[in-house]
Amino acid sequence: MYTLLHGFYKYLIQKDEYCVLILGLDNAGKTTYLEAAKTKFTKKYKAMNPNRITTTVGLNIGKIDVDGVLLNFWDLGGQQELQSLWDKYYAECHAVIYIVDSSDRDRVSESKETFDRMIASEHLSGVPLLVLANKQDIPDCMGVHTVKPIFNQNAHLIGARDIMLMATSALNGDGVDEGIRWLVDCIKRNSVDRPPRNHEDNL
Ligand code: G3D
Ligand code: MG
Numbered sequence: 001m002y003t004l005l006h007g008f009y010k011y012l013i014q015k016d017e018y019c020v021l022i023l024g025l026d027n028a029g030k031t032t033y034l035e036a037a038k039t040k041f042t043k044k045y046k047a048m049n050p051n052r053i054t055t056t057v058g059l060n061i062g063k064i065d066v067d068g069v070l071l072n073f074w075d076l077g078g079q080q081e082l083q084s085l086w087d088k089y090y091a092e093c094h095a096v097i098y099i100v101d102s103s104d105r106d107r108v109s110e111s112k113e114t115f116d117r118m119i120a121s122e123h124l125s126g127v128p129l130l131v132l133a134n135k136q137d138i139p140d141c142m143g144v145h146t147v148k149p150i151f152n153q154n155a156h157l158i159g160a161r162d163i164m165l166m167a168t169s170a171l172n173g174d175g176v177d178e179g180i181r182w183l184v185d186c187i188k189r190n191s192v193d194r195p196p197r198n199h200e201d202n203l
Contacts, residue, residue, distance in 0.1 A: 036173045
């Protein structure tokens with residue numbers, strides 16, 4: 001009887017857990033974005049001072065709960081020598097957030113080439129993709145209307161998947177909430193192909 005009740009209790013409290021990769025060139029704002037996401041979705045979370053965010057060498061992880069769905073973020077280092085590690089995580093992930101520094105016109109083509117290499121990976125086929133034109137608070141940055149056509153050029157690589165390009169400022173939190181809620185809906189729709197892991201709190 002205990003086993004039956006315990007099994008039922010576990011069933012009631014278990015949550016679906018999904019992994020989301022945060023990718024983009026170094027300095028795009030990935031770690032700042034992860035901090036902003038944790039701040040928006042975690043009650044009482046005390047955000048790290050942006051001045052204390054240093055270059056990511058390995059992996060930053062963070063978990064948030066969006067209306068009962070657990071998202072496990074993996075913020076990977078974006079420097080060229082670290083990009084070769086990204087594909088080790090592709091098969092495991094349920095969605096990708098790709099962050100573009102909209103204020104850096106000099107590196108936008110490098111970012112686009114990196115993006116194309118990423119979406120060409122067969123291990124990511126069908127995975128929902130949120131592209132963020134970040135740093136929109138910086139005057140004279142490229143707006144969505146400039147960034148979108150650049151990242152939309154290779155529609156054949158994007159294939160049949162949910163994709164959205166949104167404006168954000170990870171620094172002041174603008175657009176963070178909307179993007180994550182859109183992504184959660186896509187992840188749930190895609191969960192037949194990429195099922196969640198079940199997470200049981202405190203068991
Ligand atoms: P990364 O993890 O992609 O390498 P970081 O990038 O999150 O470390 O951010 C790199 C720099 O960009 C940081 O500035 C950070 O404050 C800044 N940044 C990130 N997002 C935004 C944004 O939306 N707006 C503005 N204005 N700046 C942003 P520093 O000066 O610490 O290098
Ligand atoms: Mg970082």
